[in-house]
Amino acid sequence: MARINLRNMAINQSGVITAVKVGGELGRRIREMGLVPGTEITIKQRAPLNDPVALRVMGGTLTLRNNEADFIEVETKE
Numbered sequence: 001m002a003r004i005n006l007r008n009m010a011i012n013q014s015g016v017i018t019a020v021k022v023g024g025e026l027g028r029r030i031r032e033m034g035l036v037p038g039t040e041i042t043i044k045q046r047a048p049l050n051d052p053v054a055l056r057v058m059g060g061t062l063t064l065r066n067n068e069a070d071f072i073e074v075e076t077k078e
Helices: 024-032
Strands: 003-005 014-020 040-046 053-057 058-062 072-076
Touching: 014 024
Parallel strands: none
Antiparallel strands: 003 072, 014 040, 014 072, 040 053, 053 058
């Protein structure tokens, strides 16, 4: 299993969040969305210019900008 940034994941690729590497207001906001270590995610879609990215988390779909996704480390299932 490889550890990569969420931004670098491919469509339909799944993984488990291992770290959120940002503090302050942005870190709090990311964690409040449920993106905490141990959470399983799947990349569902990307906008035409790859920003934002839509992901499936806990039965729901949410979107993140690439500058937010850069701070999330994921252990991918290969």
